[in-house]
Structure formats: C-alpha cells, structure tokens
Amino acid sequence: MSTNTSSFIDPDLMKGVEVFRNILKKARAIIALTGAGVSAESGVPTFRGSGGLWRTYQATDLATPQAFRKDPVLVWQFYHYRRELVFSKSPNPAHEALARFEKECKSSGKQFTLITQNVDGLHQRAGSENVIELHGSLYKVRCTECNVISDNHNSPVCAGLAKETTSLDELPHCGRPGCGGLLRPHIVWFGESLEPEVIEKARKALDNCDCCLVVGTSSVVYPAAMFAPELARRLVPVAEFNIQTTPETGNFQFVFQGPAVGSTGADTFE
Incomplete structure (x- = not known):
C-alpha cells in the first residue's frame, strides 16, 4: 500500500521553499550564519x-x-x-549540505561565505573552505x-x-x-572582544551579500546576532532555519521551522 506523503506537507511552506530557492538561484554573494544548533545535531x-x-x-x-x-x-x-x-563526533547532514552548496556556488561563479559561531571545526571537516570562525x-x-x-x-x-x-x-x-x-x-571568552581582522573579514562579506541563510543560531550572542537583522533592514533576503523561533525571527523574510523542513533545512537550499 502506498502513502501520499504530500498530504502531510503544508502547501504554504512548500510555496515559501520554492520562492526562496528561486531567490537563492539568482543570488551572487551568499552568506550562511551558523550557530550551536548545527553542531548539536552531531551530539556536540x-x-x-x-x-x-x-x-x-x-x-x-x-x-x-x-x-x-x-x-x-x-x-x-x-x-x-x-x-x-x-x-x-562527525559532521551531520547540515554541515555536509553547506559544504556541497559551497562547491556548487564556486562552480557557478558565485561567492559563498560561511560565518560560524561554532568552534568545533565540523564545517571544515565536512569540506567547507571559506569559513570565518568568529569565536x-x-x-x-x-x-x-x-x-x-x-x-x-x-x-x-x-x-x-x-x-x-x-x-x-x-x-x-x-x-x-x-x-x-x-x-x-x-x-573568544566571555568578556573578550572578537579579533578585529575577523570582524573585518565578516563585514566585507556582509557588505557584498545579496542572500543570507541563518542556520541553527539562537540570535542572542553579539555581535553575530546583529548580522542578519542588519541585512534584513537593507532588504537582503534572509532565511532562518531553526527548530524554534528566535528574538529576530519576525525580522526575516523566510522562516523554516519544525519537522516539516528539519531543524537545519539542509535540503531546502540544495
């Protein structure tokens, strides 16, 4: 007996996925901002x-x-x-999807920068190369x-x-x-400032960005928590992928949340 799984998928969600994918295809300079939620799925x-x-x-x-x-x-x-x-621990599907997406961007002449608050190196182990480690x-x-x-x-x-x-x-x-x-x-410990050269690299990427993914971050740790909202105010399309809302969720054009898309949304941008 076969089951039509499409009946379990919110059609409005799928419409949003398709609209976002079309924006992503046209983007030329993409940033992914990642946080602890990505590595938590690896057991970190x-x-x-x-x-x-x-x-x-x-x-x-x-x-x-x-x-x-x-x-x-x-x-x-x-x-x-x-x-x-x-x-x-090993990289999980979110790490791997981001690494594959970076390769796809390079092959099509696009810029892709991954800015992470994580300190575990799992993005690099998955194959990501252009990684800015904020912390x-x-x-x-x-x-x-x-x-x-x-x-x-x-x-x-x-x-x-x-x-x-x-x-x-x-x-x-x-x-x-x-x-x-x-x-x-x-x-970077509590009470310490981020390294100026790291902030400068991140700022250059943010200034050139025309599409942003926010993946697995609580949006409460500064200065990283400011990055995506600043882009949204510049009308740069921002998509948040998380298992729960964050203080900045209402500022973003696209929000993919819950089991229908997965906590990482790994297959949403592939």
Missing part, C-alpha cells in the same frame, strides 16, 4: 541551559580570562574534554606571552592533559625560541 553539547554543567562547574564560568588566570589547569582540562569530545577554534592555541596563534590537532593537546591530574608545568607551552609562554585555547 551547547553548554547552555540544562546542559551547561561540566563536572560540578558551570561551563560559562570556565570560559573567561579570569578563570584562566585563576586556574589554568582546570580551564585546560575543560577544553581538553571539549576537544576530545568533538574528535569523536576562534578548539584546534588553535595562542601564546599568552608572544600572542602567536598556531594550529594544534594533537590528541591530547599535551601529554599532561591525558592524566587525571596535572600541574601548571605540564600544560602546553609555546615552542618558539626564547618564549616558552603558557598557551591558552584560541577561543
């Missing part, structure tokens, strides 16, 4: 709300420069946990003395973090001759 915790505890600590209390100055061992243990957790990366470290930033995909970051307890001397340190400063995760 958001560390917000009820999921905000690590051991007995609020994760947000550890993501501050003050916490690192007070107890760098504890903070590094937290980020070691996060790194190892993400190592065990840094779990797989980069920065020296607290010379400020040099370097990639670090070691598992663990250093041998000391593989142990249940460790000391300050066993934490990762800068390998540059004459430095040896303590390394920190290259993450």
Whole structure:
C-alpha cells in the first residue's frame, strides 16, 4: 500500500521553499550564519541551559580570562574534554549540505561565505573552505606571552592533559625560541572582544551579500546576532532555519521551522 506523503506537507511552506530557492538561484554573494544548533545535531553539547554543567562547574564560568588566570589547569582540562569530545563526533547532514552548496556556488561563479559561531571545526571537516570562525577554534592555541596563534590537532593537546591530574608545568607551552609562554585555547571568552581582522573579514562579506541563510543560531550572542537583522533592514533576503523561533525571527523574510523542513533545512537550499 502506498502513502501520499504530500498530504502531510503544508502547501504554504512548500510555496515559501520554492520562492526562496528561486531567490537563492539568482543570488551572487551568499552568506550562511551558523550557530550551536548545527553542531548539536552531531551530539556536540551547547553548554547552555540544562546542559551547561561540566563536572560540578558551570561551563560559562570556565570560559573567561579570569578563570584562566585563576586556574589554568582546570580551564585546560575543560577544553581538553571539549576537544576530545568533538574528535569523536562527525559532521551531520547540515554541515555536509553547506559544504556541497559551497562547491556548487564556486562552480557557478558565485561567492559563498560561511560565518560560524561554532568552534568545533565540523564545517571544515565536512569540506567547507571559506569559513570565518568568529569565536576562534578548539584546534588553535595562542601564546599568552608572544600572542602567536598556531594550529594544534594533537590528541591530547599535551601529554599532561591525558592524566587525571596535572600541574601548571605540564600544560602546553609555546615552542618558539626564547618564549616558552603558557598557551591558552584560541577561543573568544566571555568578556573578550572578537579579533578585529575577523570582524573585518565578516563585514566585507556582509557588505557584498545579496542572500543570507541563518542556520541553527539562537540570535542572542553579539555581535553575530546583529548580522542578519542588519541585512534584513537593507532588504537582503534572509532565511532562518531553526527548530524554534528566535528574538529576530519576525525580522526575516523566510522562516523554516519544525519537522516539516528539519531543524537545519539542509535540503531546502540544495
């Protein structure tokens, strides 16, 4: 017995999907803004709300420069946990769809920029290339003395973090001759500003944008929360893909929400 699944699909929703797809086809400079909701579908915790505890600590209390100055061992243990957790996860269909879409844009001479608030690198692992990481990366470290930033995909970051307890001397340190400063995760912590060059790159992409996808973001973390509303005020078509409404939902021309389109809307823009 066959079932006509089209009877379960909201016709107004499908009309909106088709209108958006036509706009997307004509666009020449597209931006995707992504947030924690994308990686949550890979099993990466958001560390917000009820999921905000690590051991007995609020994760947000550890993501501050003050916490690192007070107890760098504890903070590094937290980020070691996060790194190892993400190592065990894989990109999901949303990551993969965005990576495929970027390739399609390149092949047709379009610009595509992915601006993410995520720090887990899953977009790159899925194949995305033109990625702006607003909040840094779990797989980069920065020296607290010379400020040099370097990639670090070691598992663990250093041998000391593989142990249940460790000391300050066993934490990762800068390998540059004459430095040896303590390394920190290259993450924008609460109370810190985004790097000026990162903001500049994002702003250039936003200035040239003629279509925007907002995928899996709560639209409450600034300055990223301002980006899509600013585009909407310029009458740039903005489509929000999320499992729930956000404070900015009412400002966007297209909203794809709930199980009918999926929380990522991955097949809506393909």
